[in-house]
Amino acid sequence: DQPMALFGGMNVLESRDLAMRVAEAYAEATTALDIPWVFKASFDKANRSSLHSFRGPGLDEGLKIFQEIKDTYDCPIITDVHEPYQAAPVAEVADIIQLPAFLARQTDLVVAMARTGAIINIKKPQFVAPQEMKHILHKCEEAGNDKLILCERGSCFGYNNLVVDMLGFGIMKQFGYPLFFDVTHALQMPGGRADSAGGRRQQVGELARAGISQGIAGLFLEAHPDPDNAKCDGPCALRLDRLQPFLEQMRTLDNTVKALPAFDNH
């Protein structure tokens, strides 16, 4: 039960300058609060609702930005990969490579990622039960990689809505791997806007507190200096200027939760 870590950053690398600005804010806040931090951003949004939605700078340009952030802020990097060929080059820069939720069962991608030897962050698909995540973990293990992290991000609940099943945290913790909570994506309302997902960012503090109350390894969080004009998932983003008070709260709560004695009611 170590203190919470943070996979924190922005949704997509909108530009080198914005990425640096966001990374700087995270660096300051996490240094002040002594929270282990991994910078997160996507170089490509590979499954936007519309063909004309912003996708990002792409692999080559994205890796350059990651390298600059890594050098400047001395932080590890996490980013998501979408096709097998991306795994190896991404793992040369990123310390943690992420398996997207919709792709979490694509065998070739899993195998390519496992072979890099990098840590893999597995997003739980919105259509998979917590107990079924053992199969995806097992696939990675069979492919020779057991440096795995699980990440909750909500489950389908009717149409255009996600719900986070709090009982799923306890079930997934039993698999023995670190469990993170992607609070900003769990705020999505899929199809909630004309051509992209809506969100409930005003409730980010509430939902994050629920996740932290389960004694998890850490949070996955996306922030933006101007959510209303973000190029992707602004409706779910934390306001960047709220980052430090947000993290302070979570850290306070995390300390309390992890100091609680074990409790058994079998």
Place this chain on the structure above:
Amino acid sequence: DQPMALFGGMNVLESRDLAMRVAEAYAEATTALDIPWVFKASFDKANRSSLHSFRGPGLDEGLKIFQEIKDTYDCPIITDVHEPYQAAPVAEVADIIQLPAFLARQTDLVVAMARTGAIINIKKPQFVAPQEMKHILHKCEEAGNDKLILCERGSCFGYNNLVVDMLGFGIMKQFGYPLFFDVTHALQMPGGRADSAGGRRQQVGELARAGISQGIAGLFLEAHPDPDNAKCDGPCALRLDRLQPFLEQMRTLDNTVKALPAFDNH
């Protein structure tokens, strides 16, 4: 943001002696921890899965037991009513009368309960969205009673399962009434056993922590000295000998949560 209160007791009044024993345990634990406590039990389980399931002592005998508990432990009483004629006599003994989830939209029952002037605890039906609870609140107000409490107890999630939508707490808090969380019923797996509901009592601590993390008015909790042999909802019950450590944890967490500064991310 006052400290958490407790609606604590047992599922059904299995016997006068067992009820006294359970009440004593709650009295001791809540006195030790300085938690405001209301004794909860049902005098009748009116919607068991089977005709032959145990229902309880009935109205007259039940009210006698409640009066004895009230006199002995100097605590208020909460219990549920199922038909309009029960509201008035129950409200003579009980301080809070509860509107069951399945019956929460039965107009005659709502009106009869409202007219007693007692505080009403409204269980959110498993088939109603958080934002729709305003209609049930409004019905009570129109019937002349605004001493209302809302109580979350989970939502239908496919067949034979409930999920607690953490975002619902924040939505319902905006109605301006105290919000409780019935953690033990939220652990039910409806139809999970041959002729009654199953449950996940081993996760009671986890789910209760999630509720407390939302800064709520209090918990609704059922305990039993021998859950495996309880006459109703044993699969969801807290072990009575775990009551004090359970409440200690919740109180510690509640103190932390309510000391957090307000947080806005609109």
Place this chain on the structure above:
Amino acid sequence: DQPMALFGGMNVLESRDLAMRVAEAYAEATTALDIPWVFKASFDKANRSSLHSFRGPGLDEGLKIFQEIKDTYDCPIITDVHEPYQAAPVAEVADIIQLPAFLARQTDLVVAMARTGAIINIKKPQFVAPQEMKHILHKCEEAGNDKLILCERGSCFGYNNLVVDMLGFGIMKQFGYPLFFDVTHALQMPGGRADSAGGRRQQVGELARAGISQGIAGLFLEAHPDPDNAKCDGPCALRLDRLQPFLEQMRTLDNTVKALPAFDNH
């Protein structure tokens, strides 16, 4: 596999005159098509969203209207009861008494209804799995009544939506009782309007066809001459002037379905 029957009428007895007009339309259409018909209406809507919603004429006045319809059109009557005391007087006029979905597990109501000896139409609650209906059937049998009918009307699907699980028909048919399909209530969108349920009446033909395709005992259907101004559930109602073409389609489809040879794929 007898030809389909019809529980057909209107949602609530808005007035004696309107009820007679609706009954006449059903009488004509079902006579023309040779469809066995039971007139359906409610004398009281006991769980409207608002206290000020129209509830109906009440028990005494309602039974008078039912008797007049019965005498005039020589048809059996089906109506719903909400409290145990209503069962006996209602069963003196109604041939089939209906157990409402939200109340389907209220033991006292089930027992009071069973004791009348009338046929009971059991609405499947939106929160109960098809296979769990055996418990409610068993309760009625234990109470001494096996003249039972099951009626599908949709399942909770996220918030504010219902879905009809087509696989549930086959599961419930195995219980050996006639299975009806309440197509108009299955079109509801609970909480879809400010203070009442919304609906999808433009899809009534599509959803009815799906139900009929399962080889069921019959349809449950509500119509109204002016759905936009109906006092309850107009968003789900069939236009009364569409009754005959609607029933013609269903009957044609029902004939085809029931002429199909048995099919086994175990």
Place this chain on the structure above:
Amino acid sequence: DQPMALFGGMNVLESRDLAMRVAEAYAEATTALDIPWVFKASFDKANRSSLHSFRGPGLDEGLKIFQEIKDTYDCPIITDVHEPYQAAPVAEVADIIQLPAFLARQTDLVVAMARTGAIINIKKPQFVAPQEMKHILHKCEEAGNDKLILCERGSCFGYNNLVVDMLGFGIMKQFGYPLFFDVTHALQMPGGRADSAGGRRQQVGELARAGISQGIAGLFLEAHPDPDNAKCDGPCALRLDRLQPFLEQMRTLDNTVKALPAFDNH
């Protein structure tokens, strides 16, 4: 409203000989019944639950088998692609290329498939509402391909279960493209077995009838001579020796449905 077509075949190309045997059975049945038929099989199962599950013969060997079937039975071919590089070579043999449900929003795959000029069969993801399918259709159109087919295959309903929302057919038909129904995958129970999906193949006739009742362009169907020993999705497969009676029923029902006059209840 043309008569139903059939995308019919087997789940995965278990072997050349078995594929020929299955194709022959479909050829005979569809010739006898005059049903337009496209042979369906997968050359690779790219997202099996386990790394050690059978995946199929792969692209090159698979295309050879498809060509032989095409030459022998003079039928068009439909198969699914999983990565952008596969689209062009597959489209040289296959007449219809299929976008898998989990991958339906992967922009690069959509674009690669659209550029082949082949007809695209879009499986509706289990996590997408019917009305949201317009975005995926629009993506294909923007990529220059409007030879599109939509295919329903069920929606997430809690954990480990799918439900087919019958109202979704009418919604999707309004997009103006042919709508198919993948009845065998809709029978899946995801995660229902230790390391693969379970199924409800004994209900294939019931669920197919429901789909056909909606007046759709056709069925998508997988059969196997020995479902208990099929290498993938046997729990959902039609028994191959039941193919002709199954199709006869569907065709009879389809004829009846499509002869019904238009019906409007707005």
